[in-house]
Amino acid sequence: MDAETTESFQSLDPATGEIVGEHPVHGKEAVDAAIERARGAAAWWADLGWKERRIRLLNIKGALTRSLNRVATLIHRETGKPIEDAQLEVVLAITHLDWAARKAEKVLGPRRVPSGLLSVNQKAILEYQPLGVVGVIGPWNYPLFTPVGSIGYALAAGNAVVCKPSEYTPGVATLFAEMVASVVPEQPILQVVTGFGETGAALAGGAVDKIAFTGSTPTARKVMAACAERLTPIVAECGGKDAFIVDADADVEAAAEAALWGAMSNAGQTCTGVERVYVVDSVYETFVDRLAEQARVLRPGEDRGASYGPITMPGQLDIIKRHIDDAVAQGGRAIVGGPASVKEPYVEPVILLDVPEDSSAVCEETFGPTITVHRVQSLEEAVTRANASRYALAGAIFSGSRSAAMNAARRLRGGMTSINAVIAFAAVPSLPFGGVGDSGFGRIHGADGLREFARAKSITRQRFSAMNLTSFKRTDKDMARALQLVNLLHGRRYK
Known part of the structure:
Protein backbone atom coordinates (compact mmCIF):
# COMPACT_ATOMS: atom_id res chain seq x y z
CA MET A 1 0.00 0.00 0.00
CA GLY A 239 -20.18 9.26 22.81
CA GLY A 240 -21.54 9.26 26.32
CA LYS A 241 -22.63 11.59 29.09
CA ASP A 242 -22.52 8.97 31.78
CA ALA A 243 -24.19 9.48 35.12
CA PHE A 244 -22.88 8.44 38.53
CA ILE A 245 -25.47 8.07 41.30
CA VAL A 246 -24.78 8.21 45.05
CA ASP A 247 -27.56 6.86 47.26
CA ALA A 248 -28.19 7.94 50.88
CA ASP A 249 -26.65 4.76 52.32
CA ALA A 250 -23.62 4.64 50.04
CA ASP A 251 -20.00 4.42 51.16
CA VAL A 252 -19.35 8.10 50.46
CA GLU A 253 -15.57 7.87 50.64
CA ALA A 254 -15.46 5.03 48.13
CA ALA A 255 -18.02 6.77 45.93
CA ALA A 256 -15.98 9.97 45.81
CA GLU A 257 -12.82 8.06 44.94
CA ALA A 258 -14.55 6.14 42.16
CA ALA A 259 -16.31 9.19 40.73
CA LEU A 260 -13.04 11.09 40.61
CA TRP A 261 -11.28 8.28 38.76
CA GLY A 262 -14.19 7.90 36.36
CA ALA A 263 -14.18 11.62 35.60
CA MET A 264 -10.47 12.49 35.56
CA SER A 265 -8.54 9.40 34.43
CA ASN A 266 -7.23 9.64 30.88
CA ALA A 267 -7.87 13.40 31.25
CA GLY A 268 -11.60 12.64 31.12
CA GLN A 269 -11.25 11.32 27.58
CA THR A 270 -13.28 8.16 28.12
CA CYS A 271 -16.62 7.50 26.44
CA THR A 272 -17.82 5.68 29.57
CA GLY A 273 -16.25 8.25 31.87
CA VAL A 274 -18.21 10.02 34.59
CA GLU A 275 -19.54 13.44 33.54
CA ARG A 276 -22.66 13.90 35.71
CA VAL A 277 -23.04 12.98 39.38
CA TYR A 278 -26.40 12.85 41.18
CA VAL A 279 -26.16 12.67 44.97
CA VAL A 280 -29.01 12.14 47.43
CA ASP A 281 -29.40 15.20 49.66
CA SER A 282 -28.49 13.57 52.99
CA VAL A 283 -24.94 12.74 51.83
CA TYR A 284 -24.50 15.53 49.28
CA GLU A 285 -22.34 17.88 51.35
CA THR A 286 -20.11 15.08 52.61
CA PHE A 287 -19.66 13.69 49.10
CA VAL A 288 -18.81 17.08 47.61
CA ASP A 289 -16.23 17.73 50.36
CA ARG A 290 -14.55 14.34 49.80
CA LEU A 291 -14.60 14.74 46.02
CA ALA A 292 -13.10 18.23 46.11
CA GLU A 293 -10.48 17.22 48.66
CA GLN A 294 -9.24 14.39 46.45
CA ALA A 295 -9.47 16.42 43.23
CA ARG A 296 -7.28 19.23 44.52
CA VAL A 297 -4.24 16.97 44.73
CA LEU A 298 -4.51 15.78 41.12
CA ARG A 299 -2.11 17.24 38.61
CA PRO A 300 -1.90 16.83 34.84
CA GLY A 301 1.51 16.51 33.21
CA GLU A 302 3.89 14.34 31.23
CA ASP A 303 6.11 13.20 34.10
CA ARG A 304 5.73 9.93 36.01
CA GLY A 305 4.18 11.70 38.98
CA ALA A 306 1.34 13.27 36.98
CA SER A 307 -2.20 12.04 37.62
CA TYR A 308 -3.17 12.20 33.97
CA GLY A 309 -1.88 13.55 30.69
CA PRO A 310 -2.80 16.20 28.12
CA ILE A 311 -5.86 16.57 25.93
CA THR A 312 -4.90 14.40 22.99
CA MET A 313 -6.99 16.16 20.33
CA PRO A 314 -6.26 19.92 20.41
CA GLY A 315 -9.70 20.87 19.13
CA GLN A 316 -11.30 19.37 22.23
CA LEU A 317 -9.83 22.14 24.37
CA ASP A 318 -12.28 24.66 22.91
CA ILE A 319 -15.25 22.39 23.72
CA ILE A 320 -14.09 21.86 27.30
CA LYS A 321 -13.61 25.60 27.84
CA ARG A 322 -16.99 26.39 26.28
CA HIS A 323 -18.73 23.96 28.62
CA ILE A 324 -17.03 25.38 31.71
CA ASP A 325 -17.78 28.96 30.66
CA ASP A 326 -21.42 28.13 29.93
CA ALA A 327 -21.87 26.38 33.27
CA VAL A 328 -20.50 29.37 35.19
CA ALA A 329 -22.48 31.86 33.08
CA GLN A 330 -25.69 29.99 33.95
CA GLY A 331 -25.08 30.16 37.68
CA GLY A 332 -22.86 27.15 38.25
CA ARG A 333 -20.13 27.28 40.88
CA ALA A 334 -16.63 25.91 40.33
CA ILE A 335 -15.38 24.61 43.68
CA VAL A 336 -12.27 23.11 42.10
CA GLY A 337 -10.71 24.77 39.07
CA GLY A 338 -12.72 26.86 36.67
CA PRO A 339 -12.38 28.61 33.30
CA ALA A 340 -8.68 29.26 33.95
CA SER A 341 -8.06 25.50 34.31
CA VAL A 342 -7.75 25.10 30.54
CA LYS A 343 -4.01 25.49 29.94
CA GLU A 344 -3.09 23.99 26.58
CA PRO A 345 -2.37 21.11 26.22
CA TYR A 346 -3.60 20.36 29.74
CA VAL A 347 -6.81 20.88 31.67
CA GLU A 348 -6.64 20.91 35.44
CA PRO A 349 -9.47 19.21 37.41
CA VAL A 350 -12.77 21.08 37.40
CA ILE A 351 -15.72 20.35 39.71
CA LEU A 352 -18.92 22.29 39.07
CA LEU A 353 -21.98 22.59 41.33
CA ASP A 354 -25.47 24.03 40.78
CA VAL A 355 -25.23 23.72 37.00
CA PRO A 356 -28.62 23.83 35.24
CA GLU A 357 -29.67 20.64 33.48
CA ASP A 358 -29.96 22.49 30.14
CA SER A 359 -26.36 23.73 30.27
CA SER A 360 -24.00 22.36 27.62
CA ALA A 361 -21.84 21.05 30.49
CA VAL A 362 -24.71 18.71 31.39
CA CYS A 363 -26.29 18.04 27.99
CA GLU A 364 -23.26 17.63 25.71
CA GLU A 365 -20.29 15.29 25.94
CA THR A 366 -17.38 17.27 27.38
CA PHE A 367 -14.60 14.67 27.09
CA GLY A 368 -12.35 16.41 29.57
CA PRO A 369 -11.43 16.29 33.29
CA THR A 370 -14.58 18.07 34.42
CA ILE A 371 -17.55 16.91 36.46
CA THR A 372 -20.91 18.37 37.43
CA VAL A 373 -22.44 17.38 40.78
CA HIS A 374 -26.20 17.67 41.39
CA ARG A 375 -28.28 17.40 44.55
CA VAL A 376 -31.36 15.14 44.37
CA GLN A 377 -33.96 14.17 46.93
CA SER A 378 -34.08 10.45 46.21
CA LEU A 379 -32.62 7.59 44.23
CA GLU A 380 -35.72 7.69 42.06
CA GLU A 381 -35.08 11.32 41.13
CA ALA A 382 -31.45 10.50 40.37
CA VAL A 383 -32.45 7.76 37.92
CA THR A 384 -35.02 10.01 36.25
CA ARG A 385 -32.52 12.83 35.74
CA ALA A 386 -29.79 10.47 34.63
CA ASN A 387 -32.12 9.04 31.97
CA ALA A 388 -33.03 12.47 30.62
CA SER A 389 -29.90 12.62 28.45
CA ARG A 390 -29.99 11.76 24.76
CA TYR A 391 -26.82 9.79 25.41
CA ALA A 392 -27.20 6.36 26.99
CA LEU A 393 -23.93 4.47 27.15
CA ALA A 394 -23.09 3.50 30.72
CA GLY A 395 -23.38 4.56 34.34
CA ALA A 396 -22.61 3.74 37.96
CA ILE A 397 -24.56 3.50 41.21
CA PHE A 398 -23.19 3.54 44.74
CA SER A 399 -25.61 2.22 47.34
CA GLY A 400 -25.60 0.18 50.52
CA SER A 401 -28.77 -1.65 49.46
CA ARG A 402 -28.21 -4.47 47.01
CA SER A 403 -31.85 -4.63 45.95
CA ALA A 404 -32.21 -0.86 45.52
CA ALA A 405 -28.99 -0.69 43.51
CA MET A 406 -29.99 -3.58 41.25
CA ASN A 407 -33.40 -2.08 40.66
CA ALA A 408 -31.91 1.29 39.78
CA ALA A 409 -29.22 -0.30 37.60
CA ARG A 410 -31.87 -2.08 35.55
CA ARG A 411 -33.81 1.15 35.09
CA LEU A 412 -30.83 3.24 34.02
CA ARG A 413 -31.08 3.71 30.26
CA GLY A 414 -27.89 2.49 28.67
CA GLY A 415 -25.89 -0.59 27.85
CA MET A 416 -23.82 -1.02 31.02
CA THR A 417 -24.04 -0.13 34.71
CA SER A 418 -21.54 -0.74 37.51
CA ILE A 419 -22.65 -0.99 41.14
CA ASN A 420 -20.25 0.22 43.84
CA ALA A 421 -17.51 0.51 41.20
CA VAL A 422 -16.88 2.53 38.08
CA ILE A 423 -16.40 1.26 34.49
CA ALA A 424 -15.93 -2.26 35.90
CA PHE A 425 -17.85 -3.85 33.03
CA ALA A 426 -15.08 -3.01 30.55
CA ALA A 427 -12.74 -5.48 32.25
CA VAL A 428 -15.23 -8.37 32.04
CA PRO A 429 -14.80 -9.96 28.57
CA SER A 430 -18.02 -11.96 28.83
CA LEU A 431 -20.15 -8.79 29.11
CA PRO A 432 -21.31 -7.01 25.95
CA PHE A 433 -20.38 -3.35 25.52
CA GLY A 434 -22.42 -0.69 23.73
CA GLY A 435 -25.08 1.97 24.07
CA VAL A 436 -28.46 3.17 22.89
CA GLY A 437 -29.76 6.48 21.59
CA ASP A 438 -27.01 8.91 20.59
CA SER A 439 -24.49 6.55 22.18
CA GLY A 440 -24.89 4.12 19.29
CA PHE A 441 -26.14 0.58 18.77
CA GLY A 442 -24.85 -2.95 18.45
CA ARG A 443 -22.44 -4.62 20.84
CA ALA A 456 -26.73 -16.94 11.77
CA LYS A 457 -27.15 -19.99 9.54
CA SER A 458 -30.11 -22.32 10.06
CA ILE A 459 -30.07 -25.87 8.67
CA THR A 460 -32.68 -28.62 8.86
CA ARG A 461 -32.25 -32.26 7.87
CA GLN A 462 -35.21 -34.60 7.56
CA ARG A 463 -34.58 -37.72 9.60
CA PHE A 464 -37.74 -39.66 8.72
CA SER A 465 -41.06 -39.19 6.97
CA ALA A 466 -43.93 -37.84 9.03
CA MET A 467 -46.98 -35.71 8.23
CA ASN A 468 -46.64 -34.70 4.59
CA LEU A 469 -47.70 -31.06 4.95
CA THR A 470 -45.43 -29.33 2.41
CA SER A 471 -46.40 -31.25 -0.69
CA PHE A 472 -49.14 -31.22 -3.28
CA LYS A 473 -49.67 -34.86 -2.30
CA ARG A 474 -50.81 -33.76 1.17
CA THR A 475 -53.91 -35.67 2.24
CA ASP A 476 -56.89 -34.64 4.33
CA LYS A 477 -55.68 -37.07 6.97
CA ASP A 478 -52.29 -35.33 7.15
CA MET A 479 -53.95 -31.94 7.65
CA ALA A 480 -56.40 -33.28 10.23
CA ARG A 481 -53.56 -34.76 12.28
CA ALA A 482 -51.65 -31.48 12.11
CA LEU A 483 -54.64 -29.43 13.25
CA GLN A 484 -55.33 -31.89 16.06
CA LEU A 485 -51.71 -31.59 17.23
CA VAL A 486 -51.78 -27.78 17.10
CA ASN A 487 -55.00 -27.68 19.09
CA LEU A 488 -53.52 -30.05 21.67
CA LEU A 489 -50.33 -28.04 22.02
CA HIS A 490 -51.68 -24.50 21.85
CA GLY A 491 -55.44 -24.50 22.34
CA ARG A 492 -55.59 -24.55 26.14
CA ARG A 493 -56.60 -21.53 28.23
CA TYR A 494 -54.01 -20.14 30.65
CA LYS A 495 -54.68 -18.60 34.03
Missing part, protein backbone atom coordinates in the same frame (compact mmCIF):
# COMPACT_ATOMS: atom_id res chain seq x y z
CA ASP A 2 2.82 2.40 0.83
CA ALA A 3 4.17 2.15 -2.74
CA GLU A 4 0.87 3.53 -4.05
CA THR A 5 0.96 6.52 -1.70
CA THR A 6 3.24 9.56 -1.84
CA GLU A 7 1.53 11.76 0.73
CA SER A 8 2.27 11.21 4.42
CA PHE A 9 1.49 12.71 7.82
CA GLN A 10 3.07 12.69 11.26
CA SER A 11 1.74 11.55 14.60
CA LEU A 12 2.79 13.79 17.47
CA ASP A 13 3.22 13.51 21.20
CA PRO A 14 0.39 15.81 22.42
CA ALA A 15 2.35 16.73 25.55
CA THR A 16 5.57 17.80 23.82
CA GLY A 17 4.73 18.20 20.15
CA GLU A 18 7.56 15.80 19.29
CA ILE A 19 7.18 13.62 16.21
CA VAL A 20 6.33 10.04 17.16
CA GLY A 21 6.05 8.56 13.68
CA GLU A 22 5.29 9.17 10.02
CA HIS A 23 2.54 7.32 8.16
CA PRO A 24 1.12 7.22 4.62
CA VAL A 25 -2.17 8.82 3.67
CA HIS A 26 -4.07 6.00 2.00
CA GLY A 27 -6.60 7.02 -0.61
CA LYS A 28 -9.59 5.14 -1.98
CA GLU A 29 -7.51 3.05 -4.40
CA ALA A 30 -5.24 1.84 -1.60
CA VAL A 31 -8.19 1.14 0.70
CA ASP A 32 -10.00 -0.84 -2.01
CA ALA A 33 -6.83 -2.84 -2.64
CA ALA A 34 -6.56 -3.65 1.06
CA ILE A 35 -10.18 -4.80 1.12
CA GLU A 36 -9.54 -7.02 -1.92
CA ARG A 37 -6.52 -8.61 -0.22
CA ALA A 38 -8.61 -9.10 2.90
CA ARG A 39 -11.24 -10.94 0.85
CA GLY A 40 -8.76 -13.67 -0.01
CA ALA A 41 -7.36 -13.71 3.52
CA ALA A 42 -10.86 -14.09 4.94
CA ALA A 43 -11.54 -17.22 2.90
CA TRP A 44 -8.25 -18.78 4.02
CA TRP A 45 -8.79 -17.78 7.65
CA ALA A 46 -12.33 -19.15 7.74
CA ASP A 47 -11.19 -22.46 6.22
CA LEU A 48 -8.61 -22.95 8.98
CA GLY A 49 -11.36 -23.90 11.40
CA TRP A 50 -11.91 -23.16 15.07
CA LYS A 51 -8.88 -24.93 16.52
CA GLU A 52 -6.28 -23.45 14.19
CA ARG A 53 -7.70 -19.94 14.54
CA ARG A 54 -7.75 -20.29 18.32
CA ILE A 55 -4.09 -21.33 18.41
CA ARG A 56 -3.04 -18.41 16.24
CA LEU A 57 -5.10 -15.89 18.20
CA LEU A 58 -3.64 -17.13 21.47
CA ASN A 59 -0.18 -16.72 19.96
CA ILE A 60 -1.08 -13.16 18.94
CA LYS A 61 -2.12 -12.60 22.54
CA GLY A 62 1.22 -14.01 23.69
CA ALA A 63 3.16 -11.74 21.34
CA LEU A 64 1.24 -8.73 22.63
CA THR A 65 1.90 -9.76 26.22
CA ARG A 66 5.62 -10.12 25.62
CA SER A 67 5.66 -6.67 24.01
CA LEU A 68 3.42 -5.07 26.65
CA ASN A 69 5.84 -2.34 27.69
CA ARG A 70 6.80 -1.51 24.11
CA VAL A 71 3.18 -1.11 23.09
CA ALA A 72 2.33 0.84 26.25
CA THR A 73 5.18 3.23 25.60
CA LEU A 74 3.86 3.95 22.12
CA ILE A 75 0.33 4.46 23.50
CA HIS A 76 1.80 6.84 26.08
CA ARG A 77 3.63 8.81 23.39
CA GLU A 78 0.73 9.06 20.94
CA THR A 79 -2.01 9.82 23.50
CA GLY A 80 -0.05 11.44 26.32
CA LYS A 81 -1.70 9.23 28.96
CA PRO A 82 0.47 8.05 31.89
CA ILE A 83 2.50 4.93 31.17
CA GLU A 84 0.68 2.98 33.88
CA ASP A 85 -2.69 3.76 32.27
CA ALA A 86 -1.26 2.70 28.92
CA GLN A 87 -0.08 -0.56 30.45
CA LEU A 88 -3.55 -1.15 31.88
CA GLU A 89 -5.02 -0.59 28.42
CA VAL A 90 -2.75 -3.30 26.98
CA VAL A 91 -3.71 -5.67 29.80
CA LEU A 92 -7.40 -5.19 29.00
CA ALA A 93 -6.76 -5.85 25.31
CA ILE A 94 -4.88 -9.03 26.17
CA THR A 95 -7.73 -10.21 28.40
CA HIS A 96 -10.31 -9.69 25.66
CA LEU A 97 -8.17 -11.38 23.00
CA ASP A 98 -7.83 -14.41 25.23
CA TRP A 99 -11.58 -14.64 25.90
CA ALA A 100 -12.56 -14.24 22.25
CA ALA A 101 -10.07 -16.87 21.13
CA ARG A 102 -11.18 -19.42 23.70
CA LYS A 103 -14.95 -18.86 23.52
CA ALA A 104 -15.57 -18.37 19.80
CA GLU A 105 -16.30 -22.00 18.95
CA LYS A 106 -18.61 -22.48 21.93
CA VAL A 107 -20.61 -19.35 21.06
CA LEU A 108 -20.62 -19.59 17.27
CA GLY A 109 -20.03 -23.25 16.47
CA PRO A 110 -22.73 -25.62 15.17
CA ARG A 111 -25.24 -26.86 17.71
CA ARG A 112 -28.48 -28.72 17.63
CA VAL A 113 -31.61 -26.82 18.65
CA PRO A 114 -35.11 -28.18 19.43
CA SER A 115 -37.29 -28.82 16.40
CA GLY A 116 -40.67 -28.83 18.15
CA LEU A 117 -43.33 -31.53 17.92
CA LEU A 118 -44.73 -30.23 14.64
CA SER A 119 -41.30 -30.74 13.05
CA VAL A 120 -40.21 -33.72 15.11
CA ASN A 121 -38.86 -35.44 11.99
CA GLN A 122 -36.43 -32.58 11.33
CA LYS A 123 -32.99 -32.23 12.88
CA ALA A 124 -32.42 -28.50 13.44
CA ILE A 125 -28.88 -27.07 13.47
CA LEU A 126 -27.81 -23.49 14.19
CA GLU A 127 -24.36 -22.15 13.46
CA TYR A 128 -22.77 -18.75 12.91
CA GLN A 129 -20.67 -18.14 9.82
CA PRO A 130 -18.09 -15.39 9.23
CA LEU A 131 -19.23 -12.22 7.46
CA GLY A 132 -16.04 -11.98 5.40
CA VAL A 133 -14.25 -8.64 5.67
CA VAL A 134 -14.86 -6.30 8.60
CA GLY A 135 -13.80 -2.66 8.51
CA VAL A 136 -12.83 -1.19 11.88
CA ILE A 137 -12.65 2.57 12.40
CA GLY A 138 -10.94 3.14 15.73
CA PRO A 139 -10.62 6.04 18.19
CA TRP A 140 -7.61 7.83 19.63
CA ASN A 141 -8.47 7.77 23.34
CA TYR A 142 -7.97 4.00 23.74
CA PRO A 143 -6.10 3.20 20.51
CA LEU A 144 -5.48 -0.47 21.35
CA PHE A 145 -8.18 -1.64 23.75
CA THR A 146 -11.15 -0.24 21.86
CA PRO A 147 -10.21 -1.45 18.34
CA VAL A 148 -9.22 -4.86 19.72
CA GLY A 149 -12.77 -5.12 21.08
CA SER A 150 -13.81 -5.32 17.42
CA ILE A 151 -10.68 -6.71 15.75
CA GLY A 152 -10.17 -9.58 18.19
CA TYR A 153 -13.80 -10.66 18.14
CA ALA A 154 -14.08 -10.31 14.35
CA LEU A 155 -10.95 -12.44 13.85
CA ALA A 156 -12.20 -15.02 16.34
CA ALA A 157 -15.44 -15.24 14.37
CA GLY A 158 -13.43 -16.08 11.23
CA ASN A 159 -13.27 -12.72 9.45
CA ALA A 160 -10.39 -10.70 8.07
CA VAL A 161 -10.11 -7.06 9.17
CA VAL A 162 -9.08 -3.76 7.62
CA CYS A 163 -8.56 -1.14 10.33
CA LYS A 164 -8.45 2.62 9.95
CA PRO A 165 -7.07 4.08 13.21
CA SER A 166 -7.38 7.68 14.30
CA GLU A 167 -4.89 10.02 12.64
CA TYR A 168 -3.75 10.94 16.15
CA THR A 169 -2.71 7.39 17.06
CA PRO A 170 -1.85 5.49 13.86
CA GLY A 171 1.33 3.97 15.25
CA VAL A 172 -0.44 1.80 17.81
CA ALA A 173 -2.64 0.07 15.24
CA THR A 174 0.30 -0.32 12.85
CA LEU A 175 2.43 -1.94 15.54
CA PHE A 176 -0.37 -4.34 16.50
CA ALA A 177 -0.89 -5.30 12.85
CA GLU A 178 2.82 -6.06 12.58
CA MET A 179 2.53 -8.39 15.57
CA VAL A 180 -0.43 -10.16 13.98
CA ALA A 181 1.51 -10.56 10.73
CA SER A 182 4.50 -12.02 12.59
CA VAL A 183 2.26 -14.71 14.07
CA VAL A 184 0.12 -15.25 10.95
CA PRO A 185 2.44 -14.54 8.00
CA GLU A 186 0.48 -16.62 5.48
CA GLN A 187 -2.32 -14.13 4.79
CA PRO A 188 -3.05 -10.47 5.71
CA ILE A 189 -5.87 -11.17 8.16
CA LEU A 190 -5.35 -7.69 9.67
CA GLN A 191 -4.36 -4.70 7.59
CA VAL A 192 -4.11 -1.05 8.61
CA VAL A 193 -4.90 1.90 6.38
CA THR A 194 -3.88 5.29 7.72
CA GLY A 195 -4.97 8.82 6.93
CA PHE A 196 -7.72 11.27 7.72
CA GLY A 197 -11.48 11.37 7.30
CA GLU A 198 -11.28 10.59 3.58
CA THR A 199 -9.54 7.30 4.35
CA GLY A 200 -12.24 6.34 6.83
CA ALA A 201 -14.92 7.31 4.30
CA ALA A 202 -13.29 5.09 1.69
CA LEU A 203 -13.36 2.17 4.11
CA ALA A 204 -16.97 2.79 5.13
CA GLY A 205 -18.02 3.03 1.49
CA GLY A 206 -15.88 0.11 0.37
CA ALA A 207 -16.82 -3.51 -0.31
CA VAL A 208 -16.67 -4.60 3.32
CA ASP A 209 -19.27 -6.80 4.98
CA LYS A 210 -19.58 -4.78 8.18
CA ILE A 211 -18.19 -1.64 9.76
CA ALA A 212 -17.32 -1.38 13.45
CA PHE A 213 -17.09 2.31 14.30
CA THR A 214 -16.03 4.07 17.48
CA GLY A 215 -16.16 7.86 17.65
CA SER A 216 -18.44 10.85 17.94
CA THR A 217 -22.16 10.74 17.21
CA PRO A 218 -21.96 13.25 14.31
CA THR A 219 -19.20 11.22 12.66
CA ALA A 220 -21.21 8.03 13.18
CA ARG A 221 -24.04 9.56 11.16
CA LYS A 222 -21.64 10.25 8.28
CA VAL A 223 -20.27 6.71 8.44
CA MET A 224 -23.81 5.29 8.44
CA ALA A 225 -24.66 7.36 5.37
CA ALA A 226 -21.63 5.95 3.54
CA CYS A 227 -22.55 2.42 4.61
CA ALA A 228 -26.12 2.91 3.38
CA GLU A 229 -24.94 3.03 -0.25
CA ARG A 230 -24.08 -0.68 -0.09
CA LEU A 231 -26.47 -1.63 2.71
CA THR A 232 -23.40 -2.39 4.80
CA PRO A 233 -24.37 -3.10 8.42
CA ILE A 234 -22.62 -1.15 11.15
CA VAL A 235 -22.02 -1.41 14.88
CA ALA A 236 -21.54 2.07 16.32
CA GLU A 237 -20.06 2.90 19.71
CA CYS A 238 -20.46 6.65 20.08
CA ILE A 444 -18.79 -5.59 21.05
CA HIS A 445 -17.30 -7.91 23.69
CA GLY A 446 -18.85 -11.07 25.07
CA ALA A 447 -20.96 -13.59 23.19
CA ASP A 448 -23.02 -10.76 21.69
CA GLY A 449 -19.79 -9.22 20.40
CA LEU A 450 -18.81 -12.46 18.68
CA ARG A 451 -22.26 -12.78 17.09
CA GLU A 452 -22.00 -9.15 15.93
CA PHE A 453 -19.35 -10.31 13.45
CA ALA A 454 -21.12 -13.43 12.22
CA ARG A 455 -24.32 -14.36 10.41
